[in-house]
Amino acid sequence: xxxxxxxxxxxxxxxxxxxxxxxxxxxxxxxxxxxxxxxxxxxxxxxxxxxxxxxxxxxxxxxxxxxxxxxxxxxxxxxxxxxxxxxxxxxxxxxxxxxxxxxxxxxxxxxxx
Amino acid sequence: xxxxxxxxxxxxxxxxxxxxxxxxxxxxxxxxxxxxxxxxxxxxxxxxxxxxxxxxxxxxxxxxxxxxxxxxxxxxxxxxxxxxxxxxxxxxxxxxxxxxxxxxxxxxxxxxx
Numbered sequence: 376x377x378x379x380x381x382x383x384x385x386x387x388x389x390x391x392x393x394x395x396x397x398x399x400x401x402x403x404x405x406x407x408x409x410x411x412x413x414x415x416x417x418x419x420x421x422x423x424x425x426x427x428x429x430x431x432x433x434x435x436x437x438x439x440x441x442x443x444x445x446x447x448x449x450x451x452x453x454x455x456x457x458x459x460x461x462x463x464x465x466x467x468x469x470x471x472x473x474x475x476x477x478x479x480x481x482x483x484x485x486x487x488x
Numbered sequence: 489x490x491x492x493x494x495x496x497x498x499x500x501x502x503x504x505x506x507x508x509x510x511x512x513x514x515x516x517x518x519x520x521x522x523x524x525x526x527x528x529x530x531x532x533x534x535x536x537x538x539x540x541x542x543x544x545x546x547x548x549x550x551x552x553x554x555x556x557x558x559x560x561x562x563x564x565x566x567x568x569x570x571x572x573x574x575x576x577x578x579x580x581x582x583x584x585x586x587x588x589x590x591x592x593x594x595x596x597x598x599x600x601x
Contacts, residue, residue, distance in 0.1 A: 406587055415497070417577055417591035418532070425586060433588070434489070465531065469587045474520035474539075477589055479531040 377402040381466050381480035388456050388487055396451045396483045398466030404478070406471050407449040409433075409441060412463040412482075421464075424449055425471065456487040490515040492580050494592025501568050503601045511578035511592050512560040518580040521554060521561045522589070526575045535576075536563070568599045 410418040420433030422441040466480040491514040522537035554561040579589040
């Protein structure tokens with residue numbers, strides 16, 4: 376089945392370290408997103424991309440960067456991790472241009488100590 | 489930007505009873521309103537959605553209603569079952585805004601058997 380795959384699934388890192396979370400999809404969707412989930416705050420958008428040449432900031436982009444290496448790959452980087460970036464991170468995909476269902480990856484649980 | 493508020497934050501019901509979760513949104517241009525269910529340790533998955541040209545939509549035991557004038561929409565689950573226990577998120581987005589979903593904070597639904 377076509378899917379959205381995130382790696383790693385769990386990661387513990389130290390404050391100040393650089394870390395990359397990766398997302399790949401076999402759905403053939405053009406739009407990809409990174410969301411962060413915190414208890415009581417729902418899912419908040421970090422970055423999104425319409426295609427390889429298009430990157431857009433979301434609601435909470437400070438401290439994060441992204442790269443769209445191919446239509447199927449979208450990675451999220453924390454240049455210098457800090458403890459309040461401890462969260463559950465989800466990659467998602469959708470098809471444009473009309474608003475349609477977003478398909479989520481399995482999530483990456485990141486802990487910054 | 490869009491702001492989505494969701495209530496209640498937790499909801500406990502007896503098996504067989506109905507459950508209602510309500511959301512309000514701020515951007516009158518929003519025109520797509522999905523609901524996602526997230527089971528423990530799993531990814532969010534779409535359960536039902538509604539567009540602004542429709543006032544109500546049903547799918548078996550779940551239904552969503554939309555009041556554009558009041559800018560609120562609700563999820564109704566009838567004849568609840570233990571497997572309905574999960575976190576439910578509402579979201580809103582508008583055409584031409586990159587399919588960006590703005591999520592509510594989530595509702596933890598517990599169905600007691």
